[in-house]
Structures are given as C-alpha cells and as structure tokens.
Amino acid sequence: MTNNVKCIKCGNEFSLLISGKPMCLRCSRDEIIHRVKRNLVRSGVDLRNSSLTILSPEFYSGVGEILANLIRKVCEPCNVSLRKEVITGEPDINSTIHELVVKVLESENRYFVFPLTADFYLAYLIYSSTRSLNGAYLNLYGLRVNVGEKTVLNLLYNTPYTELRGFSELTPRLITGDSLFDSILSWSHDRFPDNEVFHTFSPSVEELTRLFPRCRRCGAIISAGDYCKACEVDLSLVQ
Numbered sequence: 001m002t003n004n005v006k007c008i009k010c011g012n013e014f015s016l017l018i019s020g021k022p023m024c025l026r027c028s029r030d031e032i033i034h035r036v037k038r039n040l041v042r043s044g045v046d047l048r049n050s051s052l053t054i055l056s057p058e059f060y061s062g063v064g065e066i067l068a069n070l071i072r073k074v075c076e077p078c079n080v081s082l083r084k085e086v087i088t089g090e091p092d093i094n095s096t097i098h099e100l101v102v103k104v105l106e107s108e109n110r111y112f113v114f115p116l117t118a119d120f121y122l123a124y125l126i127y128s129s130t131r132s133l134n135g136a137y138l139n140l141y142g143l144r145v146n147v148g149e150k151t152v153l154n155l156l157y158n159t160p161y162t163e164l165r166g167f168s169e170l171t172p173r174l175i176t177g178d179s180l181f182d183s184i185l186s187w188s189h190d191r192f193p194d195n196e197v198f199h200t201f202s203p204s205v206e207e208l209t210r211l212f213p214r215c216r217r218c219g220a221i222i223s224a225g226d227y228c229k230a231c232e233v234d235l236s237l238v239q
C-alpha cells in the first residue's frame with residue numbers, strides 16, 4: 001500500500017484492510033460493531049431479558065471482553081444479562097475446544113457466545129486435515145450452532161482476528177500454545193494479508209462435516225462407535 005491510500009469511509013489515514021477495503025482505525029471498529037449487530041439479528045436469538053455466557057479460552061479472553069462491550073452497545077434496551085467465563089485451555093487445540101464444549105453441555109444456561117474468529121476456523125480446518133479429522137470440531141463453524149440442547153453463537157465467525165486491530169486492547173498476534181496450530185495461523189495471516197479469504201472459505205465446511213459420524217456427546221468427528229476418545233475418557237468408558 002502506498003502512502004496516499006485513504007480510508008474508504010472518511011478519507012482519514014489508512015490503517016488496515018477490512019475485507020480488502022482500506023479503513024482507518026475508527027471506521028474499522030464501526031464496521032466490526034455493525035457486523036456483530038448484523039450477526040446478532042441474523043442468528044434469530046431474541047436477546048430481550050435473556051442471559052448469554054461468553055465463554056473464552058484464555059488466549060481469546062481479550063476478544064471475549066470486546067464482544068461483551070459490543071453486545072451491550074448494540075443491544076442497549078435488551079436488558080441482556082452477560083456472563084463472561086474464561087477457561088485456561090490445554091496445549092492441544094482439540095483438548096481446549098473439547099473443554100469449551102463440555103462446559104457448554106454441563107452449564108444450566110442455554111445461550112453461549114464463542115469468541116473464535118474466522119482465521120481461527122480456517123487454520124483449524126487446515127490443522128484438522130493435516131493431523132486427523134478424528135476428534136475435530138469442524139461442526140462448530142457457523143454463526144449459530146447447536147451443542148447438545150444448547151445454542152452457541154460465533155459472532156465473529158466471518159471476522160478474522162487481524163481485522164480487530166482497531167481495538168487497541170488486543171495483543172497483535174493470537175497465540176494458542178499449540179505450536180502446529182499457531183504456525184498454520186501465522187502462515188495464513190502472512191499469506192492472506194488482505195483478509196478476504198477469511199470471508200469466503202466457509203460454504204464447504206458444513207458439507208464436509210455432514211459426511212462423518214459424530215460423537216453423541218460433544219459432536220466431534222469420529223471414525224466409528226458412539227463417542228470420541230476424549231468423551232470416552234470423561235465418561236470413564238475406558239481406563
């Protein structure tokens with residue numbers, strides 16, 4: 001980008017690309033707020049007097065915080081009660097997601113928000129196909145997904161972490177602690193700096209996950225049987 005590129009919305013100094021469009025920091029934040037609002041409406045969940053739990057692994061707690069502020073902002077008259085919960089997470093990304101899912105299953109609440117971003121899901125798709133689809137949680141991708149009887153909203157499923165740079169409270173890079181996953185994530189950021197791919201890779205994921213049997217408890221992809229390995233351990237089906 002050359003120095004004479006300006007924010008497409010207000011003409012101020014260009015800072016980052018939002019789905020390929022140059023924007024200043026302030027307009028990029030407005031765009032994200034707008035997207036979260038649109039996703040809340042599209043999810044069809046009636047937030048009036050409802051209670052939502054924003055459930056984050058520790059490495060996403062900053063995004064969870066931003067989402068809490070945005071939901072309050074876009075839904076001021078809704079009287080929504082927001083709870084934030086952070087889990088420590090594991091060095092292995094599938095174990096971390098398993099922990100999130102079990103938290104949802106065991107909670108008394110009905111509605112949850114995950115802070116996972118579009119780039120996370122793209123990296124996760126590549127990670128799962130290089131490593132193993134067994135035990136993978138590709139079923140979680142989408143704006144509104146069911147986990148058991150519960151509803152999970154991924155309000156940032158179409159927004160990569162790199163488009164949240166306008167929120168100064170975030171660290172510049174997302175580091176999960178799973179080294180293979182982190183290297184794929186960082187490769188995808190270097191490879192797709194205009195962020196456009198993060199908005200377009202999605203339609204096949206749902207089709208893909210439909211092809212495989214899934215764990216009866218947590219929904220992870222399995223090759224045979226009723227439960228994934230992690231649930232077999234949780235349920236003490238194996239020693």
Ligand SMILES: [Zn+2]
Nearest residue numbers: 007010024027
């Ligand atoms: Zn601007």
Ligand SMILES: [Zn+2]
Nearest residue numbers: 215218228231
């Ligand atoms: Zn399972």
